[in-house]
Amino acid sequence: MPARLPGDGHALGCRRPREGGTPMAVSKNYKKGSEIRGKLMGKAYADKMSATVYDDPMMKKFGDYAREAVFGMLWARPGLDLKTKALICVVSDTAQARWPELAIHLRFARNTGWTENELSEALMHMCGYVGLPAVREAMLTAKEVFAEMKHEAKGKKK
Numbered sequence: 001m002p003a004r005l006p007g008d009g010h011a012l013g014c015r016r017p018r019e020g021g022t023p024m025a026v027s028k029n030y031k032k033g034s035e036i037r038g039k040l041m042g043k044a045y046a047d048k049m050s051a052t053v054y055d056d057p058m059m060k061k062f063g064d065y066a067r068e069a070v071f072g073m074l075w076a077r078p079g080l081d082l083k084t085k086a087l088i089c090v091v092s093d094t095a096q097a098r099w100p101e102l103a104i105h106l107r108f109a110r111n112t113g114w115t116e117n118e119l120s121e122a123l124m125h126m127c128g129y130v131g132l133p134a135v136r137e138a139m140l141t142a143k144e145v146f147a148e149m150k151h152e153a154k155g156k157k158k
Helices: 028-041 043-052 057-074 082-096 099-111 116-125 132-157
Strands: none
Touching: 028 043, 028 057, 028 082, 028 099, 043 132, 082 099, 082 116, 082 132, 099 116, 099 132, 116 132
């Protein structure tokens, strides 16, 4: 069952501004979600996404909801560490052929300690379960993400 939005139906954690545009209150889950999101994505990449993907009112609303509900509530749950949750997302994205999400979740997996070799082996293991075409696309996505992350790391060392 989908999460129900409290009050006037605005994104969780973001209260509708009063007349005159006063700032919105930010919930504990939103703050926790921002912290986890930054850890998973890496601060520079999270900032880049905020500036390029979530830079208009419609996508900001979506991003605010994701920070609170997905990162602040789901990713913050106890029972599994972030590293395990990241691998679950990689597997789920591959099985569902969600390539843009896979790129994001591969970054999460690398940032939580999975190596390129471990991730490629996890993807290879899926060949018998989701099929070669899906794994081929996942491997191509991983190749691009790993190259992008290496390029970003070189830029930080300068």
